[in-house]
Amino acid sequence: MKQELASALLRSGEITRRDFAAKTASSLLGVGLLGNSLTSKSFAAFEGSSKLKQAATAKNVIYLYMSGGQSHMDTWDPKVGVETAGPTKPIKTSADGVRISEYLPLTAQQMHHATVINSLSSTQGAHEQGNYMMHTSYEMRGTIRHPAMGAWLNVFQGGGNSTLPNFVFVGNDSRHPGAGFFPAAQAPLFVSNPENGLKNIRNSAPEDKFQARMKLVNELDKDFRTTFPHRNVKAYADMYDDAMAMMKSEDLKAFDLNDEPGEIRAAYGREAFGQGCLLARRLVERGVRFVEVSLGGWDTHNANFVAVPERCETLDKALSSLVSDLHNRGLLNDTLIVLTSEFGRTPTINQNAGRDHYPKAFSGVMFGGGVKGGFTYGKTDKEGREVVENKVRIQDFNASIAYALGLPLDHVIYSPSKRPFTIADKGQPITDLFAILRNGLFHEHATLRRRRVFCLQREVP
Amino acid sequence: MIPEAQKQIEKLVVDLGYDMKAVMRVLYNTQAYQAEASREEHAPGNVYHFTGPLLRRMSAEQMWDSFVTLINPSPDMINEANREAMEQRILQAKKIADSIESLTAEEALEGLKKAAAIYGSNRSRTEAQQKLYLAARTAYKEAADKADILPEGPAREAAQAEAKALEKKYRDIRSEVSRIQNQGRQVTFAEVIGVGQKKLYEKVTGKPFETVALNTKNTTKGEETAPVMMNGGDMMMMTSSGKAEKVIIPGYDRKELTKEEKEAVAAKIRAAYEEEAEFFGIPEKERKSYISARGQMAKLSLRAAELESPAPRGHYLREFGQSDRETIENANDEASVPQALAMMNGSLLPQIMNKYSQLMLTINKAQYPDDKVEAAYMTVLARKPTTREKEVWLAAQDNGLNTMEDLIFSLLNTQQFIFIQ
Numbered sequence: 001m002k003q004e005l006a007s008a009l010l011r012s013g014e015i016t017r018r019d020f021a022a023k024t025a026s027s028l029l030g031v032g033l034l035g036n037s038l039t040s041k042s043f044a045a046f047e048g049s050s051k052l053k054q055a056a057t058a059k060n061v062i063y064l065y066m067s068g069g070q071s072h073m074d075t076w077d078p079k080v081g082v083e084t085a086g087p088t089k090p091i092k093t094s095a096d097g098v099r100i101s102e103y104l105p106l107t108a109q110q111m112h113h114a115t116v117i118n119s120l121s122s123t124q125g126a127h128e129q130g131n132y133m134m135h136t137s138y139e140m141r142g143t144i145r146h147p148a149m150g151a152w153l154n155v156f157q158g159g160g161n162s163t164l165p166n167f168v169f170v171g172n173d174s175r176h177p178g179a180g181f182f183p184a185a186q187a188p189l190f191v192s193n194p195e196n197g198l199k200n201i202r203n204s205a206p207e208d209k210f211q212a213r214m215k216l217v218n219e220l221d222k223d224f225r226t227t228f229p230h231r232n233v234k235a236y237a238d239m240y241d242d243a244m245a246m247m248k249s250e251d252l253k254a255f256d257l258n259d260e261p262g263e264i265r266a267a268y269g270r271e272a273f274g275q276g277c278l279l280a281r282r283l284v285e286r287g288v289r290f291v292e293v294s295l296g297g298w299d300t301h302n303a304n305f306v307a308v309p310e311r312c313e314t315l316d317k318a319l320s321s322l323v324s325d326l327h328n329r330g331l332l333n334d335t336l337i338v339l340t341s342e343f344g345r346t347p348t349i350n351q352n353a354g355r356d357h358y359p360k361a362f363s364g365v366m367f368g369g370g371v372k373g374g375f376t377y378g379k380t381d382k383e384g385r386e387v388v389e390n391k392v393r394i395q396d397f398n399a400s401i402a403y404a405l406g407l408p409l410d411h412v413i414y415s416p417s418k419r420p421f422t423i424a425d426k427g428q429p430i431t432d433l434f435a436i437l438r439n440g441l442f443h444e445h446a447t448l449r450r451r452r453v454f455c456l457q458r459e460v461p
Numbered sequence: 462m463i464p465e466a467q468k469q470i471e472k473l474v475v476d477l478g479y480d481m482k483a484v485m486r487v488l489y490n491t492q493a494y495q496a497e498a499s500r501e502e503h504a505p506g507n508v509y510h511f512t513g514p515l516l517r518r519m520s521a522e523q524m525w526d527s528f529v530t531l532i533n534p535s536p537d538m539i540n541e542a543n544r545e546a547m548e549q550r551i552l553q554a555k556k557i558a559d560s561i562e563s564l565t566a567e568e569a570l571e572g573l574k575k576a577a578a579i580y581g582s583n584r585s586r587t588e589a590q591q592k593l594y595l596a597a598r599t600a601y602k603e604a605a606d607k608a609d610i611l612p613e614g615p616a617r618e619a620a621q622a623e624a625k626a627l628e629k630k631y632r633d634i635r636s637e638v639s640r641i642q643n644q645g646r647q648v649t650f651a652e653v654i655g656v657g658q659k660k661l662y663e664k665v666t667g668k669p670f671e672t673v674a675l676n677t678k679n680t681t682k683g684e685e686t687a688p689v690m691m692n693g694g695d696m697m698m699m700t701s702s703g704k705a706e707k708v709i710i711p712g713y714d715r716k717e718l719t720k721e722e723k724e725a726v727a728a729k730i731r732a733a734y735e736e737e738a739e740f741f742g743i744p745e746k747e748r749k750s751y752i753s754a755r756g757q758m759a760k761l762s763l764r765a766a767e768l769e770s771p772a773p774r775g776h777y778l779r780e781f782g783q784s785d786r787e788t789i790e791n792a793n794d795e796a797s798v799p800q801a802l803a804m805m806n807g808s809l810l811p812q813i814m815n816k817y818s819q820l821m822l823t824i825n826k827a828q829y830p831d832d833k834v835e836a837a838y839m840t841v842l843a844r845k846p847t848t849r850e851k852e853v854w855l856a857a858q859d860n861g862l863n864t865m866e867d868l869i870f871s872l873l874n875t876q877q878f879i880f881i882q
Contacts, residue, residue: 087595142788165798174774184782184795190774199775200802204811205870212862214805216871219853224877228516230502235796236518236876243801302642305591306635309598351580352642353587 048426049410050399056406057370057434058336060284061149063292063401064277064319065134066341067173068127068299071355073347073384074308075101076363077118084347084383087305095374103312106320113323113332115371115433119378119387122343122359122394127299128175130342130359136177137398137425144415147180149401150290152423154186156407157289163249164288165189170276171294181415185239188292194272194279197255201247214244254282264325269317277318281325284335298341301354323367336369336404340397347384361387364397369404372435395427403429498882517881518794521781522765524879528777531840532812533762534737534819540759541726543767549715556713560657563664572653580645590638597631658708665710730756741822754817762812777803804874813873814866824865833865841872 073079078090078101090099093111100108100116124130129140136146147155150167158166169176169188179187191198203210225233246252257265257275260282268274276293283291295315300307319339326332344362345355361380379389399409402423409429412420470484477483488494499513509515519527529536561569604627608620659670718726734752743751765778771785772778779785780799784792803809813820820840827836834854838846846854854868862868872878 087592145788145791184793184797187797189799192775198802199799200806200808203806209861209867212857212860213867213870214874216853216857216862216867217874219857220850220871221875221877223847223849224875224880227500228498228880228882230516232518232794232796233516233876233880236801236879239796239798239801240805240874243798243805246798247802247806303587303591303638306594306638309595351584352645353584353591 049422050403050426050428051410052403052429052431056404058368058404059334060289060331060336061153061291061369061401061405062277062280062284062322062335062337063149063290064315064337064339065171065173065292065294066298066315066339067131067171067294067296068341069130069343069345069357070298070311070341070362071300071304071308072118072344072358072361072363072380073355074304074345075104075312076116076365077344077380077384078102079347079382079384082383084349084385086349088308093374098374098376101312103309104316104319106316107323110320110323110367112374113327113367114373115366115375115377117364117366117377117392117397117430117433118361118380119390119392120340120344120362120364120394120397121387121391122362125343125357125359127342127357130357131173131175132177133394134340134342134398136180137395137423137427138421144417144419145177145180146421147182147186148177148188148292149398149423150188150292151179151182151186152402152407153290153405155182155413156411156423157405163245164251164254164283164286166288167290168280168283168288169292169294170194170279171272171292171296173294173296176292181417181421188290191255191276191279194255194275195257198252201252201255203247214240251286254286254288255279257282264321267317267321269314269321271314271318273314274318274321277322281322281329281331284326284331285329300345301350301356302352304345304349304354307354326368332368334369336371336401337367338364338401339366340364361385364392366400366433370435371404371433375433377430377433390430392430393427395425396430397427399424399427399429400433403431404434498880514881518879519881520792520794521778521783523881524781525765525778527878528809528813529762529764531820532809532815532818533758534741534755534817534822535733536762536764538733538759540763540767542760543763552713552715556658556661556710557654559713560654560661562657563660564653564657568656568660569653572656573649575652576645576649579648583641583645586641587638590634590641594631594634594638597627597634601627601631655708658710661713662708662710665712670708730759741826751817754815758817777807777809810870810873814869820869821865834868837865837868837872841869841878 073084074086074088078088078099079085080090089102091102091105091108093100093108095111095114098111098114098116100111122130122133124133124139132138132140132146135148138146150169154166165188167186167188168191170191172192176188176190179185189198205213225237253259257278260278265275265278268278273293273295280291280293295311295318297307297311319337323332323337326335326337341362341364343357343359346358347355350356361384377390378387378392380386381388402409407423409423409427412422414420470488473487474484477487493511494514496513498516499511500516501512503509503515526536564572601624604620604624608617608624611617611620662668662670731752734755735748737755738748738751768778770778771783776783780797780803782793782795784790812818815821816825820837823840824833824836827833831851834851835845838844838850857867
C-alpha cells in the first residue's frame with residue numbers, strides 16, 4: 001500500500017518545469033483555483049479515488065457514535081453455539097434472515113429499514129486513533145488534523161438552513177476532529193447536554209436595550225473598521241450578524257424539547273443519548289444536515305455481559321424510536337441514520353469476563369437514506385473472529401456515507417499546508433447497500449466529469 | 462527573518478548571558494515591536510515591507526487574561542492554593558511511578574502473580590453472577606411489562622410490587638459484580654504499587670517502614686510517632702488482609718499546615734484585600750462582602766497560564782481558538798458564531814460588571830461622568846475616548862442607554878477590543 005502510494009506520488013511529480021513553476025507560483029500566491037495550470041497527470045496520486053457519483057439518496061445524516069468500542073458480538077453480529085458467543089442470544093427481527101442480539105428487542109422491530117454491515121475492519125486498535133480514523137478516514141498524525149464528514153459536507157454543499165449551523169454534535173465525547181484543517185466556521189456546533197440547549201443563546205437584557213447596545217457597538221467601532229478593512233475584522237462583523245440572526249431564529253425552537261409530548265420523550269429514553277436523538281430529529285426537521293449523537297460506555301473490558309445489556313437498553317429505546325419516528329414523519333427516506341463505533345470487541349472473553357479491543361472485524365448499521373431495508377452485507381466467521389465475506393474498510397464505509405449524500409469522492413482539496421486530500425481517503429462506496437438508483441445510471445467515465453479543485457486558504461499571520 | 466536582524470539578536474542573546482527575560486525586555490522596547498499595527502492587509506506570498514506589526518486578533522490566552530484583569534483587581538497575587546493543588550497532583554503521579562520503578566522485576570512479578578490469582582479465581586465468580594444478572598433482568602422486565610398492561614387496581618399494584626422486588630434483586634447482583642471486579646484492582650494496588658511505595662519510603666527515609674492502621678479508631682490523637690494526615694488525597698489501599706493503610710513518603714506527600722499556619726496565611730490574604738478596599742474607597746460596612754467577593758474571584762479568575770491546557774471543550778479559551786494540543790501550532794484566531802454569542806451573552810459579562818470587579822471599582826472611583834467614561838476606555842481599550850466617541854455616547858444616552866454597563870457592554874463587543882493595534 002505504502003509503496004503504491006509512494007510510486008503514485010513520484011509519478012505525480014512528472015510534470016513539466018513550466019507546470020511546476022505555475023503550480024508553485026499559484027499556490028504560494030494563494031490563488032484559489034489551480035485547475036488550469038495543471039495537467040490531469042498531476043492528480044495521479046488520486047487515481048485510486050472513486051469516480052462513482054449519483055444523485056444523492058440522502059439529504060441528512062444522523063450519525064450515532066458508540067464511543068469506546070461497541071461489542072459486535074453482543075449487538076449486531078451475535079453468534080450461536082460457540083464459546084465466543086458468551087451468554088448472549090440472537091433474536092429474530094422484523095426482517096427475514098436478519099438476527100440481532102436479544103439486548104435490542106425494540107430495534108429488532110425496525111430492522112426492515114436497516115442494512116447491517118457485519119464486515120467492518122479497521123487498522124486502529126486504540127480508542128483515540130480508532131475514533132479519529134472512523135470520523136476522518138485518515139490515520140491520526142502529528143502534523144495535520146483531517147476534517148470530519150460534517151465539515152466536508154459543509155464545504156461542498158453548504159447549509160440546508162440559513163440560521164442554524166449545519167453540523168451539530170450532541171454529547172460529551174471530548175475527542176472529535178471537528179473541522180480539521182478547514183476554517184473554524186465549518187466546525188460542528190457542540191451541544192453537551194441536549195436538555196440545556198445552546199450555550200449563550202439568550203441575552204439577559206430586554207430586546208430593545210440589547211438592540212440599542214448593538215447599535216452603539218457599531219457606532220463606536222466605525223472608525224476602527226474604516227481604518228482596518230481587513231478580512232479577519234470583516235469576518236468578526238459577519239459572525240456577529242450570524243450570531244444575532246441565530247438568537248432570533250425561529251429554528252431555535254428545535255432545542256425546546258419540552259414541546260414534544262411526554263410519551264415521545266419517554267419513548268426515546270430520558271438519558272442524554274435518548275434526548276440527543278430526539279434533538280437530532282428536531283434539528284433535521286429544521287434543515288440541519290449532519291447531526292452526530294454520541295453514546296459512551298462501550299469499553300467493556302470487565303463484566304461485558306452486565307455492561308453491554310445496560311448500554312443496549314439506552315441505545316435500544318433511542319434508536320428504535322428515532323427510526324420509527326422519522327419513518328412516521330416521512331423523513332426516513334431523506335435521512336440516513338448511521339451507527340458505528342471505533343472498533344469491535346474480542347470474540348474471546350477475557351479473564352475479567354470482559355472483551356477487549358478488536359478492530360479486525362466489527363459492525364456498523366445504516367437505516368433509511370436510500371439504503372436497502374432488511375439487508376445484511378458482509379459476514380464474519382462462526383466465532384466472529386475474521387471477516388469471511390465482503391470486507392469493508394473504514395474508508396469504504398465513509399465513502400458510502402458520502403456517496404449517499406452525493407458528495408464527490410474524487411475532488412481534491414488542499415489543506416493550508418498545501419497537501420492534497422479527498423473525502424474518505426480514496427474509499428470505494430459500496431453501491432450494493434443502496435436500494436434505488438434514482439437516475440438509473442452511474443457516470444463512471446472520468447471524461448464526463450468536470451474536475452474541480454478546491455484550495456482552501458487560511459491566512460498566514 | 463532578515464539576516465542582519467537575526468545576527469544582531471543572536472549577539473544580543475549572548476551578550477545578555479542567555480537571560481531570556483532581559484532579551485524580551487530589549488525586544489519589547491524596540492520601535493518595531495511598539496509600532497502601531499500596519500493598516501494594509503498583507504496578502505500571503507507577497508514581500509512584506511515592514512510598516513508595522515500586522516493586525517492580529519488577540520490569542521485565546523490573551524483574551525482570557527484580558528477578561529481576568531478586568532475582573533480581578535490583583536490577578537498577579539500569588540495563588541498558593543491553586544499552586545499547591547497542581548503540585549500535589551504531579552507529586553502523586555510521580556509517587557506511583559517512582560514506587561513501581563523501585564521494585565525489581567522479581568518483586569513486581571510476585572505482586573502481579575498474587576493479583577493474577579485473584580483475577581483468575583474471580584473469573585468464574587463473575588461469570589456466574591453475570592448469568593444470574595441476565596436471568597434476573599429478564600425476569601424483572603417480564604414482570605414490569607405484565608404489570609403495565611394490567612388495569613388499575615390491587616392486582617396491578619401487587620404486580621408492580623413484585624416487579625420492584627425483582628428490580629432490586631437484579632440491581633443487587635449488579636453491585637456484586639462491581640464488587641468482585643473491584644477486588645482485582647484493589648489487590649493489584651496493594652500488592653504491586655503498595656509494596657513499591659513501602660520500598661520507596663525506605664529508600665527516601667533510610668528507615669524501615671512501619672504499618673500504621675488509619676482506620677482504627679483508637680489511634681491516639683496527637684501521637685508523635687503517627688504520621689500527620691496529608692494533603693492531596695491519594696488512594697487508600699486495601700491490603701489482602703483488608704486493612705487500610707497509606708504510605709506517606711516525605712517529598713511526595715507534604716505536611717498539612719497546622720491550624721495556626723493556616724490562619725496566618727488567611728490573615729495575610731485578608732490584609733492584602735483590606736489594603737485594596739482602602740485604595741478603592743470601599744466603605745467600612747461593605748468591607749466584609751468585598752473580601753468574600755474577592756476570595757471568590759481569586760478562586761475563579763485565574764490567568765490562562767495557571768489553568769490546565771488545553772482547557773475543556775466549551776471553555777472560553779477553546780471557543781476563542783486555544784490549541785487542542787493535538788498537533789503543533791494548532792491554535793487559531795478565526796471568527797466563529799459561538800465566540801460572538803459568548804461575547805454578547807456569556808457568563809463573563811456579569812462578572813466584569815460586578816461592582817467589585819477591577820473595571821467597576823476603577824469606574825466608581827472616578828468622580829464625574831466624563832472621568833467615568835475615560836476610566837472605562839482606559840481600562841478596556843487602554844486609551845482615552847475620541848471626541849467623536851464621546852459624542853456618540855452622549856447621543857446614545859438620549860436613546861435610553863444611560864448606565865455604565867451599557868457602555869462597557871458595547872466596548873467589549875467592539876472589534877477593536879479583540880484586535881491588537
